[in-house]
Amino acid sequence: MSDAPHKISHSTISSLHRIHKQLTELNNRINRGPRQMKASIAAIEACKAAEAEAQATLKQAKMACDKKQLQLKEREQRVIDLKGKLNTAASNREFQTFKEQIAADEQANGVLSDEILEAFDQIERLTQELQHRSAELKQREDDQASLQSEVDARMAEANVELQSVMAELTEAEQQLPDDAVDIYQRLIRSQGEDGLAPVEGQSCGNCGATFAPQTLNRLMLSHFICCPTCGAILYMTADSSIE
Ligand SMILES: [Zn+2]
Known part of the structure; x- marks a missing residue:
């Protein structure tokens, strides 16, 4: 397909080209808004998931720590009981057995106490992590609210411009x-x-x-x-x- 048998005004085609470029640019601007909103919503969903995960991890760490503390309490009680039994030992041998049990339990309790202290540190870290995640989510939600009004304003402006460019297009096309x-x-x-x-x-x-x-x-x-x-x-x- 090449030469049609008629003449044409180059300035009309030039104007039409300019108008179509404007339309492309306007449509890009109009389409960008929903894309930005979609990305923003996806980012919020990701932040929510991260917050929920941090919450679950913290909860688990707290439960594990509670369990250890309960275990420590029970063992400490056992040491107290064993100490009470020392006086009632029926034989030297039984007395020695109690003594050994007490020593073993006290050693185990020492280890458990260290673990509990470590668990406290971990809970503190995880609490901070959760606070960080929650703050991030709030920031994202605030950002989305301002993005929404920004996008709405931009779309309204672009739509007004679009109408005027469309009118210009109709007029220029009539020159063809x-x-x-x-x-x-x-x-x-x-x-x-x-x-x-x-x-x-x-x-x-x-x-x-x-x-x-x-x-x-x-x-x-x-x-x-x-x-x-x-x-x-x-x-x-x-x-x-x-x-
Ligand atoms: Zn070409």
Whole structure:
């Protein structure tokens, strides 16, 4: 598909190209809002999961510590009981056995006490971790609230701008000759703003293909010409140089 048999105003195509670029930019701005919100919501979900995990870990550590403390209490009671039994030992041998049991329990209790102290340290660390996670979540939620109003404002602004650019588009499209409308609409549908391209130097501003002198001459005479390589409707600008 190349040369349609009609002439066209390059300034009209140039205006249309500018308008379509604006539309692309506006649509990107409009689509960015929901994407940002989605990312923000995902980040909040991740923070919530991290907070729940920190909560569970802390709870587990506290339960393990409670268990150790209970165990220590029981063993300490056993030492007290054994000490009481020392006086009632029936024999020297029994007395020695009690003594050995007491020594073994006291040693085990020492180890257990150290473990409990370590568990306290761990609980303190995990409590801080949980506080950190909760603060992070709160920050994220605050950020999301301000992002939401920022996005809403930006979208409203972009939509107003979109309406005015759409009006401009309708007006510019009315300048197209009737026999160019179909090709133009089809190219815009399939290629968007890349359906229109300026001639830069002696090449297509869209795909970079270089044109033959006769093509350039015909462009100079305002012929309607599509780039043979990418199909874009071509227009001349101040940067188009014809030898
Ligand atoms: Zn091209």
